[in-house]
Amino acid sequence: MIRKLLLATTLCCCATAPGMTAQERAPHELEAREIYSDIVSIRSARGQEKMPEMVDYLVAVLKEAGFEEDDFEITDYDNKGEATQGLIVWYRAENPSEDPIVLLAHMDVVDALAEDWVRPPFELIEEEGYFFGRGTADNKYGVTQLVSTFIRLKEEGFEPTRDLVMVLSGDEETGMVSTRGQAKYVDEVVKPAFVLNADAGGLALGDDGEPLYYGVQGAEKTYATFELTVTNPGGHSSTPRKDNAIYELADALKAIQAYEFPVMSSELTRASLRSSGRQRLDGLGKAMRDFADDPTDEDAIAVLRANPATVGTIGTTCVATMLRGGHAENALPQSATATVNCRIFPGVGIEATEETLKQVVANEDVKFKLISDLVESPESVLREDVMAALETALAARGADVPILPHMSSGGTDGMHYRNLGYDTVGISGAAAKQNDTFAHGLNERLPVKSFYDGLDHFYIVIKELASPEA
Template sequence: MAFRPSLLLSAALITAVPAAFAQERTDFEQQAREIYRNVVEVRSARGHENVPEIVDYVVGELKAAGFTDEDIEVTDYDNDGEATQGLVVWYRSPDPQDKPIALLAHMDVVDALAEDWVREPYKLIEEEGYFFGRGTADNKYGVTSLVATFIRLKEEGFEPTRDLVMVLSGDEETGMVSTRAQANWVAEEVDPAFVLNADAGGLGLDDNGEPLDYGIQGAEKTYATFELTVTNPGGHSSAPRADNAIYELADALKKIEAYKFPVRYNDLTLASIEAAGRKRLDRLGNAQRAFAADPTDEDAIETLRANPATVGQIGTTCIATMLRAGHAENALPQSATATVNCRIFPGVGIEATEATLKDVVGNEDVQFELISDLVESPESGMREDVLAAVETALEARGVTDVDIIPHMSAGGTDGMHYRNLGYDTYGVGGAAAKQNDTFAHGLNERLLVSSFYDGLDHFYVILKELAGPDEG
């Protein structure tokens, strides 16, 4: 069923941990930090083929905690000529009472260049109240959370009432070859009741570090990338032609830049936008509340479209991300190509989006090619047991009076492939972050140190709630 605003729950954050306690970390916290350091410091980006190094390390930690070869499956994949791996770990129930739960995270990252960063990107650095490093947020914290929780539960002798299956992919940021294969394997071999994704969701904080709300991902936009190409006979640069491949392509891109896709919304996005607006008294908050009340409000639409954090919530977006053109500085270009990345609102469709772009460009000489192998996924209806488990996890870390808000991600995660196969999938990450504070995929990515430690119990509590014996 579709999410209804009336399903909002309450939960949230308490006071910060005293500074003195911050220096007195438990054995589990220290162990988790060491896992975090080891996975962050592996350059598991495309072109380096280092994902197997993370797999080897994680497998060693899991075996030391008591997982056996029968519980662990390492699979090799070819991502467009580059080797990567996936890892599946089965935490078995001695007497399963319910269908399994699958848990997702990804081990790869978008690459980072040391010369562009203030600090070394592939070294875990703790400064100014943050952990800095590529993947500290996306998604090495998710990997750390799941691996550390499995180890903790195993060492405690926890016996779940249903199987728990951790699935770590190796190329979520690129071809998603491992993700697709793993999703199909999970469907055939596990057939879970639902899927929990550590690569989405989390606790939102204001600029002062106070909690705003907890977002649970229940839907994702469709990821689609097109290449637009213009060709031309070219010639010598001293004899310019009236037509020019670069100028012609630039005209097409300027038309795409100016075009605004139709406004879209559903129950989930309206609830998310309305709840976010209730936390703000500024112009953006006013616009969010106005849009939730009336999605045709032009002033509200204009404000939401002008903000990078909200534009993706009210419709499809297509944006130019890469260019290549010409072959010599003294020759007219024989071809010019632009990469246009689209995030398509659920239900719109890829073919319809391409048709719209072609109409906007209005030039049959501009060739379109879909270069992404994409998946269109539906939204997941909210499960009461998952919502209740998240609420309990928040309360366990000291939280009250914060709405749990299902939302749609403008980006894409492994979860889309599981939704596409019919499995309700929920982004329920344990991290807390201020708006625009993680810099995922960008420079100087970071995660609050307090968020790292406060969120370590998150999946521990959730799994005990959803797969623990009834103690009543």
């Protein structure tokens, strides 16, 4: 009785809202908090070989809630020599009258080093109104939301009108091998009506913590990573050469740094910027609105390009992320390599982006190698039934805010489902201020209030989309 045994401990240490004691929390809130704590403590990063532990834990808590052995599909994949698992869970309809819904989240995280963090990264810690820990935002809250919702519905005896299929990947952050395999399985076996992603979208909060708008991810940029390498014979450091590999690579990187890809927009990105801009009274908000009205407005473009939160919305971006070179302190480098990560605007294409970078570098001695798998996905249709369900969930949360479509600059599992022709929308239940979660960075966190306020999110959405009375 894993979950029930731990619940008693949770009653003593569970986070509470102002004026609320742990004992006043609803049972499903306590259960969700316990799952959250347990999975944050599992270091499910590449190289740690913890994914089997994660999968076993989730299967155990779901079985305890009433899911049967044949409701699970555990998938094993090889990701560049490391075994990784994925988990698929069926919440079956007795007499389905509609096509299934697939719900996505990922169990893996970017690794974190304890010596770099203020607090232990793989321990859920509540301080200053936040839950701290690696994955608290990306994406173990998404996993917690979906798993706890399945448990809550099962314990209530909910009987859906269609199969609900939870698909949890094991390497979204490092290659998406499990994601590709799961997407293929979904396409061949599940054939859903649409896909909902817990790893994108969410409620945007202002500096005062009040809701501004709800973002729905309807598209994402293409992810591509290149290695740029320069080689030469090297030699002794006491006899320098003009064609130093490190200097040539540095020149190439400086050229990429200085280059700005052409400004681009789509109906979705313009609508997103226009709506977001209406929520702001500052210069950035004005630039958003001005660009939406006129994508050639140079003043607006300059403001949007200068802001890390908006630069990726108006075109392709490429940035150096890793560097290695040389082999000895007293020897000229025989090779130098940099990793350049690109987020490519839909419709541009990877080959065209690589060709542009080669022209920018203008040095045939710099060799390019694409080291990421290619996935270019289209925009998704934002279905009326999904938008209506979101409106109901937001109303129940007391968030009377506009729902805004947007394109993610980052990549998620959703791209693989879009690429197979399934409308895939990101509708996380999380709420946060802009750039406040530090996902992939130090001291990742999620507001405690956001955690609890969002627990009804998928519960309501699912009931709206799969209830007999809906």
